[in-house]
Amino acid sequence: MTTAIPQHPGPPAAPWTGQWVTDRLGVRLTGSAALPELLGLAVRRNEKRAHLLVSQVLGKHVPQRPSVIHGVGLALGRRVAELLGPAASARAVVLGYAETATALGHSVADGLGAPYLHSTRRAVAGVAPVGGFEEEHSHATSHLLLPADPGFLAGDGPLVLVDDEFSTGTTVLNTIRALHAGHPRARYVVVALVDLRTAADRDRLAAAASELGVRVDLVAAETGGVELPPDILERARELLAAAPAAPALPDGPLAPVLRAVTTWPADLPDGGRHGFTPEHRARLEAFLPGLAAEVAGLLPGPAAGPVTGPGTDPSGVLAADGRRVLVLGFEELMYLPLRLAGALAELLGEERVSFSTTTRSPVLAVDHPGYAIRTRLAFPAHDNPGDGGSTERYAYNVAPGEDPARRFDAIVLVVDEPGDTPALHRGEQALLHQLRRVTDRVVLAVLPSYRPGASRPAPQPQPQPLPLPQPLTGPAFSSYAAEDVRWLLTDLSEVALEAPTEEREEAVQSGGAHYAESLPVEYQPSPEYQELFRQALTASARRMALAVGTVAETLLRERGAGALARPAVPGGGLVLASLARAGTPVGVLIRRWLAFAHGLDTPHYAVSIVRGRGIDPVALRYLAEQHDPAGVVFVDGWTGKGAITRELAEALAGTPFDPELAVLADPGGCVRTYGTRDDFLIPSACLNSTVSGLVSRTVLRADLIGPGDFHGAKYYRDLARADVSEAFLSAVAGHFGAVRAEAEAAAGQLAGQDRTPSWAGWAAVERISAEYGIDSVNLVKPGVGETTRVMLRRVPWRVLARRGAGADLDHIRLLAAQRGVPVEEVDDLPYSCVGLIHPRYSRGATGVDGTAVATEAN
Known part of the structure; x- marks a missing residue:
């Protein structure tokens, strides 16, 4: 049975996101004219299969609106309910495939109102598998079944198997044979977004059903086929060998990371790895609005003032300029982040929130509008999977590439506790570090990982934090009134901390001391x-x-x-x-x-x-x-x-x-x-x-x-x-x-203005450092305030003043005259002035122009 699903994301992009692969590898989609709306194409880095069908509505490789992703699964689930009828639907169980179809399967279960389990590639200590099967063409083939209730799959009601695509039907056959051997039943329903099997594949499934004495029904959003040239693997190898290296990520300041602190409901699973019941679903629905509000409060503030009205956030967290937020799930952890994205979209506006997930699938990225995988972030695995698979993971279409319109203003990364390891945080290749290079803010939400029989570990004694000191106030400390600050x-008023400026400068630049370990002698200004x-x-x-x-x-x-x-x-x-x-x-x-x-x-x-x-x-x-x-x-x-x-x-x-x-x-x-x-x-x-x-x-x-x-x-x-x-x-x-x-x-x-930092000053400092032979930008102090500090606390070398700068620099010129520091007027300076500290300061040293370096005695 093939069921068309009316909820597609809209007309296909122009050009189609599979055209690049079709032109080079000869891969073609056949059948339904709607297939290009659902699928693009990419090139796998996999010796077993050269091409990747890239779903536009799955939420794995292509960011998509959460209502579209969840809506497609709901619609498929409702069609399954119509197929089965009320009595059989009430006894049905849904099984999804890791990692790609975990959220799709869960959404189908939502539409059907049935319990849900997905296969997993993560072994869980203390939980014995009740079954497993192989996915032969995959890069990580072994699937485990780890329900909290060993009898989860033991009933005789229909079993609904959900995957993103039927290519050959081999994975479905492997699953049915493995499960039927332990828990035979009369009926199976196989659900996917697209059915692309050949006639021979269909006959093979029908023959297997007849052999087992079972009924197997099919529900798919669209049907068609894939034409592959006989030499596709060779063509793909040549294409991959000739592919250029991925472009570097944008340089500049790293975005901040904020951690969402969530009190997770007791004994609520974080997904379907160990089973998820309709009762769990009801508890999750009640919890989601609060979680979304907490995350929304950590997103960037408004850039154009609070807005109100349908589809807007009444708290004013996002503004009318259309800031874009990506909720990024974590491999098998797809469903709960997807539902969080949906709740955020209700707060912030449907068009502002997208969802996708990290993945294990190695794919070539090509920044071309006719290719489905435009950009790629590759990062070390951070969940210690221990499954013998690749240690590299990927996030696709998250970096903007050459098109700034594809950039996300904030990214909400959702992981479970096993994924919150040092490998997630540390090092330039770590996922968090790379995300900080491609957005303005990262919000990290870490969910407790549900484990059957140990939903909440026994509390461990925690070291008590040291008691907090109390603030100081005037007049006992400072001349400000107590209510001011x-x-x-x-x-440390009774501690001798002051050192002569020359000694401090020499110690700091030589690496022998940090500037915060001592104090300069307080400069006492002259009457002038x-x-x-x-x-x-x-x-x-x-x-x-x-x-x-x-x-x-x-x-x-x-x-x-x-x-x-x-x-x-x-x-x-x-x-x-x-x-x-x-x-x-x-x-x-x-x-x-x-x-x-x-x-x-x-x-x-x-x-x-x-x-x-x-x-x-x-x-x-x-x-x-x-x-x-x-x-x-x-x-x-x-x-x-x-x-x-x-x-x-x-x-x-x-x-x-x-x-x-x-x-x-x-x-x-x-x-x-x-x-x-x-x-x-x-x-x-x-x-x-x-x-x-x-x-x-x-x-x-x-x-x-x-x-x-x-x-x-x-x-x-x-x-x-x-x-x-x-x-x-x-x-x-x-x-x-x-x-x-x-x-x-x-x-x-x-x-009402775009106030995004330009960091123009940093660029100017780097240029000045190069022009004046200064190795460390820490010795270039731009602006009136910083230059004043140089004159009062450091050993200045010279001052660069913007030509024509007026009275704002009178005090700088006076200090420079008192200390014997040259003031050089320059053009093309974004600041009024810049103070330079000599890069090779030492007692009695001379500058690069032969003049004596100014000392405190000057």
């Missing part, structure tokens, strides 16, 4: 420099206020309680975490804006991040215990080349925290949330502790900071007479009323 730091600071503050306070307001209003729109559908809490659902110490004055200002403009009492903490060592893990644990991590926003003053932006993303990978950084000025094009991308002077960059609550930069040294301690810092009480921290804040906040309407309008305008 809580410092997640250890007070102090006057420059006052003038700069007067000139730029209004501009600062506008940037503060723009960032605050953007955060409230996109990260506040309404945007993430969290209950309204003080602070609009936001928690500010400024990166100590340059980000702390900015965090205080954003907090004061939210209080001034919206009456919000927003929690604000200062946390330490250290380049090369990451963010303070004890501070993260404190924030996670006190607040919803989804509401924590990390704040800094400005971006240079983006080193801290990258450091933050790396440090927060795999945590529930959002790694997107908010800054006032983003001249490097490194972040999405900013007040401006102009490189203007933020006056707090002109000074050190005396504009930052009298707190030093942060310190991380093993002999001072234990495993349960926050990173450290000093409070310079002796500099109180020079402290201008509150004067700076008051000068900027004094303009809040005048710029409020302008800031709200600016935030609204940014919401």
Whole structure:
């Protein structure tokens, strides 16, 4: 019996995604004119079979809308129910084939309302197989049957066998013979998307049914055939030998990884490996909306403001620009990720969510519109399968290739616990690492792997975490008021940490010390420099206020309680975490804006991040215990080349925290949330502790900071007479009323723009490094803020100033004159200025131009 299924994904692509193979190997589809809507073609890397029929509706190799994938299986299942009738349907059991048809079989079982089991290639300790069979043409041939109930297949009702295609019928015959020997029954129904058998194959199945004395019915979406030239294996070998190497993945910053933390329902299987009943299905249906909402909360924020209406996400997680999300399943784990994708599509919009799965099948990738497998990610197996198969796995059509329209903005990777191993995370070839190169964000959801008889292992004693320290506040630590900021730091005020700048620079560049292990001697500005600071503050306070307001209003729109559908809490659902110490004055200002403009009492903490060592893990644990991590926003003053932006993303990978950084000025094009991308002077960059609550930069040294301690810092009480921290804040906040309407309008305008980071600053830094013979980009400090830091804390070599830059650089020119550092005016500079640290610094060294390297004595 052949049953046409009306749910196809639409008209075939132009050209057909099998044309490339037809032109080169002579493979042709025959029969139903609808076959090209269901199938494309690709070339296998398999000595037994040269071609691969690539389904457009299976969710394995080609990303597809989850409603299409599940809908085709449901429709097939309903047709089986019509064929069997109510009485026989009530006694039917469905068996799907691993790995490709696990979700299809499960969807057929949904449509039929029957219990479901799929074969598996993963042996499970403590679970004895009740049967197995061979798939002769496959790259991994052995199938195991591991039902939790040994009598799962023992009934006499119809057995429904589901595979993606009937090519020869050999696998079906092997299965029926193996199962019938142990549990004979009168009727079998074979279901597939396409039936491509020859007349001889059909006769062979009919003869086998007659021999066994059983009835075998067939249900397929479409029927037809495949014409193969006699020399196809030889042609395929030549084609594979001549195939070019796969292009490299895009370079640049890695996308962050967020981990979804899910409380999985007790004793609910994660799929059909050990059996899945209609009762399990009902529990899953009730659980899915909550899981989808949790995952949606970790996806990128809106790029064009929240949208409402049919098919949109009421939480505003995705926006009207049509961000695309791929839910990526894991080999046999197809059904539950597919259903998660469907639930996400209900939240975010049908056209925005696609689904596909990783696979064991080795296939040639060709980035051509007439070929079904455009791109390929190859990665080491990460589930320790122990089945003797290949140790390489694949994800197809996930990377965008040459067509940017194929790019996914976020990828939700769903694996089970055996797949969450170091091989998934570590190394440039690891799947997670490669996914981070082809999208903006990766969400990792790890599901507990159900094992019969041990659904929940006995709880093991866990080491108790060290007690958390408490935040420091003013006036005991810092000159800021206690309500302005809580410092997640250890007070090291009584420890001698300062070293002369020359010694610190030599130790850092020689590799003998890390910059965070000591402190520079606090620079005390001359009266002339102090006057420059006052003038700069007067000139730029209004501009600062506008940037503060723009960032605050953007955060409230996109990260506040309404945007993430969290209950309204003080602070609009936001928690500010400024990166100590340059980000702390900015965090205080954003907090004061939210209080001034919206009456919000927003929690604000200062946390330490250290380049090369990451963010303070004890501070993260404190924030996670006190607040919803989804509401924590990390704040800094400005971006240079983006080193801290990258450091933050790396440090927060795999945590529930959002790694997107908010800054006032983003001249490097490194972040999405900013007040401006102009490189203007933020006056707090002109000074050190005396504009930052009298707190030093942060310190991380093993002999001072234990495993349960926050990173450290000093409070310079002796500099109180020079402290201008509150004067700076008051000068900027004094303009809040005048710029409020302008800031709200600016935030609204940014919401409608594409704010994707360009990383133009990083490219400029690499160019400057090459031009000036500097081996390490860490010695190139772009932007007004970073150049100021070079002049105050490091041993500068020279300053590059954009030709025509004005008063924003007055303080730089004064510092350069005081220290004997040349200022070189250049063209084509995306920043106002760039500070260079000499790449071969040592005492008494000379620069590459023969001039003496500036020292602290200058």
